[in-house]
Amino acid sequence: MKVLASYGSGQEQILVYETTALFDEKGSFRLLQFADEAVQGAIDLQRPERIVFEYPRALIHVIEHNRRQASVELFIIGHGIGTISRYFNSQSCVTAEIDETVVQLSQEYFGWSGEHVMIGDGRLLLEQEQRQYDYIVLDAFTSKGVPQHLSTVQFFALAHSKLKRHGALLINVTGKGKQDVRSNAMFSTLQHIFPHTSAFTLQSAQQRDIRNSIFIGSNDMLQYRLKSMAGLVPYIPEPGYLLYD
Template identity: 30%
Template sequence: MPSACPLLVSRLITGFAALLLSLAVYAEPRLLHSEPSPFGKILVFEDNGERCLNFNSVTDLGRQTCMDIRHPDALVFSYTRMMISALFVHPRPQHILIVGLGGASLQKTLAKLLPEATIDTAEIDPGVARVAKEYFDYRPGPKQRLFLEDGRLFIENAHRTGQQYDMVLLDAFDVDYVPRHLMTVEFLEHVKAILKIDGVVVANTFTNSDLYEQESATYAHVFGPFFNLRQGNRVIVATREALPDPATLKDNARAVKDKLVPFSVDVERELDRYAHIQTQGTAKVIRDPARE
């Protein structure tokens, strides 16, 4: 008859391992960095295997950025995967503008997917820029250009000087929501003006905002029908000209499918979201205060 001791030891080891895992999951976040900012205290912390950036509180579920420490290429948030899926609409952008830096998830991902592309970023907060470099491996350079200024001012100047982009990604948030001056008809008209003929704008917003219907009406007013992607956040994908048809989307998705695997993007799942097209609503559009 075999001894019961090895079985008992095995069960003890298993139980101890489960206890350690439970403690790791429920441990308090470990604060790495904190600094004041005019836009909210900047916090960098590690929690459950992820390094995150947030404003004011580590317990706020609306985190700005999280990076999987063991798999840093994986896109942790569904909204970043939805935004990257805009490559189904324009698979080979060569000149990209991103408004908002955060932990540089979009910047680093697009740089790896499109090594020949030039990626400009407009970030208003120098503190966020320092944190992105020190804690999230963001490396500005000739192809990864950083401009420390308000995104609207950058876009207005780009319009005035005739700059053109294949893709503009809007990912700017303050503590609560998208700054209002980055939501208006007048702002979006500047965005449209700096897009090339086949250009695309991609905007990260919320699904549970009181401004949801007004946002929809505002984007539709400037761009016409747009793709309305939803999971947690809402990502608006609009084009300067007509939206591509389903066959084109599918062909473009197939072309980038293998490249997206290391970034945890499920191409079929993301492609399904493009069945949802938003058209002009009845809500009042959002305008600059002087135009209201």
């Protein structure tokens, strides 16, 4: 591992480093990682245009497959290395990122050159927005997963109010699939607000392995092609408790 940048310390540390192995894949990769060893983004140095992780490929497919017009308006909470905003850079895409250092690192080490990033808490910034969006993408994490205040009845109701009639809230979740109590609670809370919900998860060799999942809440049922979901498959989370502020 070759460390290129290190900011902060303890639970606030952010690393940028290069490695020749990413999970089970050999190659040449540059990664953005937080202190809890959670990789927030990666680029393939041999193919920089490639979207490395499965979940942003799946999110992009859902957005593209259900678009109703030439351009889509997105509000993204959680910048990472700017993978999704880079893809939709020519369209109306606003990103909220709580840590300015993350944005600076995405520019310096990961080739992000977009605009329209607001520094601050994503919920507060979304609440201040005067317009509605086609999609809201939630891709924000702490060491405990999606921040509590971004997974409650009140936040999902706010997100619903900021969506156009045919819009959707797309959430990247990490957990243990059906075995994850908090993820189940998040999905039940999403169901409490949105008339249509769906969940997808990466298949894992072990039932309790940590993996990415995607939750979707919308007024209309969204369509997708399973072969374009980058290995994420539909599943039904177990019933959970509702999360409140």
